[in-house]
Amino acid sequence: MTxxxxxxxxxxxxxxxRVLTKEIYTATRKGALRRDYGLSGQMQRxxxxxxxxxxxxxxxxxxxxxxxxxxxxxxxxxxxRSLLYVAFDxxxxxxxxxxxxxxLAQEEARIIGGLRAAVERQRDSNR
Numbered sequence: 671m672t673x674x675x676x677x678x679x680x681x682x683x684x685x686x687x688r689v690l691t692k693e694i695y696t697a698t699r700k701g702a703l704r705r706d707y708g709l710s711g712q713m714q715r716x717x718x719x720x721x722x723x724x725x726x727x728x729x730x731x732x733x734x735x736x737x738x739x740x741x742x743x744x745x746x747x748x749x750x751r752s753l754l755y756v757a758f759d760x761x762x763x764x765x766x767x768x769x770x771x772x773x774l775a776q777e778e779a780r781i782i783g784g785l786r787a788a789v790e791r792q793r794d795s796n797r
Contacts, residue, residue, distance in 0.1 A: 677728075684728075687778055690778050
């Protein structure tokens with residue numbers, strides 16, 4: 671049974687981005703990473719950007735704009751993953767924490783990509 675998505679909070683892509691963003695904030699407030707203001711701040715901004723772009727694109731109400739904002743969100747997800755490598759390489763994250771966060775980020779990338787493809791199909795069928 672599917673339900674109509676009426677608000678951005680109904681989107682699995684936004685829900686998962688919210689979880690990932692919370693986890694990024696938690697990770698960046700611990701250990702030596704919390705003292706690396708540049709890296710921790712950029713990790714936070716990238717994850718917030720992902721979450722916010724899903725919401726903003728949905729609220730625009732047009733398929734073309736939603737697709738564009740999902741592309742930006744997917745880019746922010748890639749940035750988040752890239753920054754996780756930096757944090758791991760600088761030994762701010764243990765292997766298990768890195769793996770957990772990376773798994774969440776990879777899942778989010780797949781979800782955003784799938785949603786973007788569905789929006790693209792809907793957009794193109796309406797032309």
